[in-house]
Amino acid sequence: MQADDWFLTSELFSEDERPGITDFLATCRCRTAAIFHDAIPLRYSQITWPQSVARHPGYMKLLAHFDRVWAVSAASRDELVGFWKWQGLEETPPVEVLALGADFIGQMRVTGSGAEARGPVLLSVGILEPRKNQALLLDAAEVLWREGVKFELHLVGRVNPHFGKPLVARVQKLAGKFSGLRYHAAADDAAVAALYARARVSLFPTIAEGCGLPLLESLWQGVPCVCSDLPVLRENSDGGGCLAVAVNDPTAWTEALRRVLTDDALVARLKREAGERPLPTWAAAAKTLRGALSSRLRAS
Template sequence: MIYFDVTKTGPAKYSSGLTRVSHRLLDELASQRCTAVVWKKGGWRNSETGREITFSKARNEWLLTVELFSEGEREGFREFIESGKCKLAAVFHDAIPLKYPEITRRNSVLRAPDYMKMLSNFDRILAVSNYSANDLHEFWRFQGIAPRATVERITLGANFQKYTPRASAANTPAAANPAFLCVGALEPRKNQNFLLDVCEALWDEGLQFEMNFVGRVNEEFGEPIKSRIKTMRKKYRGLHLHESASDDAMLALYTKCRAALFPTIAEGCGLPPLEALWMGLPCVCSDLPVLREYTNSGGCVTAPVNHAAAWKAVLRRILTDETELTRLRSEVLARPLPTWADAAAQVRKSLV
């Protein structure tokens, strides 16, 4: 039996990457002995009935969490971890709050050390990339921690929605419309300001295209980016911000755009590029080791972080070179992509 932690992600109001990982994994695991639970008043309860959960290690029960936590947020949680009442597993996303504290929400920075220390007492850690697994090991070494946990890598699913078929040559339009898509919260880490600089230069050259940003506004860092987009729209009418796009709206954007752009500074995995590939879109991504774990398989172009000339050249080529666009689209449609069913199978195989 797997008890799946939805304390925060169950009632989440916006679809962050972490929330999507939680919902999609639970969707795939729920059909086979998996129960959603929440941490409440120092213990675990069934998320639907509210009934208290009594664990038994003899029954080979696992508590699996995709969420971020600390003792300050979940009073008594450290004691539960150390109690040995059941086996513990966690999906580990990244160490970004420690590596980039200046552009990370304050609460995340404060929580990260406690969270990563507590993970060392779990039985199994499922890292979303080799890069994030290495960061976790490095943190433990720096802290002088000998972890009890075994760290394994899982591959997240690319399929955008549970019932959305993968794009194929038969069902993917040619995307003649010159439009780009960038998905991610408006914040410095996602680097939208840099992309705005690049687009502004291309528009001033006379190129005509749409630039669609999709993502919530980070409450600590995002307002200046939103304000800049609003100001630039007075001059560049092809610029659009979609703060809360439904899945149907996202599907429409995927259909109309030529490529998805991800100028990000740091990622733990990079779920939006995978979802864009599923929908048949070529991707232009920052040349980061973590993204190279799957961008090297085709349909993606990488450019150095914050290298304006390189990014301008790539976007100009995608806008004007139909042969290049066709080549990239062919690579996207031909390459294998992981599904959430695959990810769930990896999880079940690990939790034995």
């Protein structure tokens, strides 16, 4: 690599996993840049893969040796900067926010498809694990099913091998009692798109995120999102098309599901907002990175 080159990485790494990375950052002739996702392994170590927990402190310290860092949200940026201060690191690079794209699986954005509310189909996309908090959805859904409310709840995502097995067992048990519960362990892109096309709303009860792409991807499909009222999610949910609900509050989530299943006017409004609001794209994210790195080269 030459002095006017950039080494850019969005991967996670540590000296143990990538021997020599520390020396490389200290001695390389090129400039270096990184994309930082989140500090979740530090904040929620009890429900994070052990390898990630072991890696993350060293990884976040190594980021201080880069020339530039982009975080995937303002909340993520604040966590990284706060960690550096806590570590007493005096020389650190600037950290900017990079808006990740809402577009995915190569589909055009769904807009202008009519503001009418769809049938009683609820969709939750994400790995099955405690952090994504599908257990809360099962609690809320079970209350409504026992009341006689008719709806489908579709869960889409692979299983966290360390923490997801009890959740899968519960899904299987409930599915035997309530026919509205469906689990898709290995849905391909076409299957996911078909589920979004049927969904009245998507559900995102997560307790921690770096960005929260499922929220953005739902809006790209023209589907409103019922999401946790987390600061990181409010960075996008406040723009419209979302219903924010108290984090990990079973009563609040039960009532939120009841509202979106019965209030057609509310869902129609959220759907209009989802289709009309601006959304970031991956092309725009790439343009931001290219422009910033190119301008830095010109300045040098």
